Amino acid sequence: MKIEIINTDKGQIEYSIVGKGKPLIFLHGGHxxxxETLFHKGFDTNKYMLITPSRPGYGKTPLDDKYTPMKTADLIVALLNYLKIDKVVLYAISAGGLTSIELAARYPERVEKLILASAVSxxxxxxxxxxYKTAKKLFNPKTEKIVWGLIRFISRIFPRMVANNFYPQFSKNDAHQLEKDDIKELHATFKHYHSKTGFMSDIDHHVEQDKISEIQCPTLIIHSKNDNSVPYEHAVYANKMIKKSKLIGLNNEWGHLFWIGKDSNESIRTTITFTEE
Structure with missing residues (x-):
């Protein structure tokens, strides 16, 4: 994986890139x-170029006090210009959803297809x-380093206990014995997590109500009915508002994190098939 920081006419942006072939832009979620590579699962890097920018406020992409999904969309397009990529499949995860809506609506010539995965709409x-109030206390810039540091430290000693405590944040399913491999995958994801200034920005973001209806590209909305982080109603709303959309409602184990668990293969296959259609 190559990681680079570039300066564009819309500001500085950090991004990673792996693979070669059909370009996909991943708009990651909160923290x-x-x-992060969890959402890369299943994609053949001999067939796909997987590009993941750090959204403003995350990684080494700076955030100013006026950043919005609209400005982030402009920054992503500046990245595409730098990479000399005309058109991409846009894959938005969770809190990355609103930026993807702005980008697909305002730059239809740059977005071939849109995937909204457990996405805010x-x-x-x-x-x-x-x-909201808990997020403000735990994940603000003054406390988030301590919080994530403690989570990672305790995870090394009591990985199952930490996974059991986080599971209800992602899934409405009843508590049960979690698979060892799933716990490992969850903690591998947490390894890179930092809220920095990005999460405080995410939870206050909004887009104009009619913006989503301007999206014209084919759109796959894939969302769990068991999602306990971003309600399934977000998927239903997106499906109602986007003309060329189809909704896949999942009944999976891990809810919001449908890339984890024995039933994840089918969900991942669905997204890959959509990119190839």
Whole structure:
């Protein structure tokens, strides 16, 4: 994997790139950055070029106080210009959803297809709600390094305990004995997590209500009915608003993280088939 930081006319951006072939841009979710590879699962790097930018506020892509999904979309297009890539398949995960909506709606000539995977498509968290208030306390720039440091430290000693505690954040399914390989995969994902300034920006993001209806490209919406992080209603709404969309509703074990678990192969295969159609 190659990681590079470049300066564009829209600002500085960090990105990773691996593979060669059909280009895909991954817009990662909250707490993540360009080093995450969970959502690369199943893609043949001899057939696909997998490009993952660190969204503003994550990794080494700076965030200013005026950053919006619209400005992030402009920055991603500047990256495509730098890479001399005309058109991509856009793959948005979780909190990366709103940026993908802006990008696909405003730059239709640059987006061949759109995948919304467990993705936010409308107002996400209620500012008066418990989840929002907890996120503000734990994952603000002053505390997030300590929080993620503790999570990783405890994970090395008690990996199953930490996984059991996080599982309900992702899935509505009842607590049960988690597979050892799934626990390893979860902690491998956490390895690169830092909220930095990005997550505080994510939870306040919004796009114009009618923006999503401007998307014209073929769109796959894949979302778990068991998602306990981004409600399934986001997928239903996106399917209603995007003309050329199809919705795949999952009944999987890990809910929001449908790339983990024995039933993940089918979900991953669905996304890859869509890119090849």
């Amino acid at each position: 993540s950055n360009c080093k 409308m107002k996400w968290l209620d500012k008066d709600g418990k989840v």
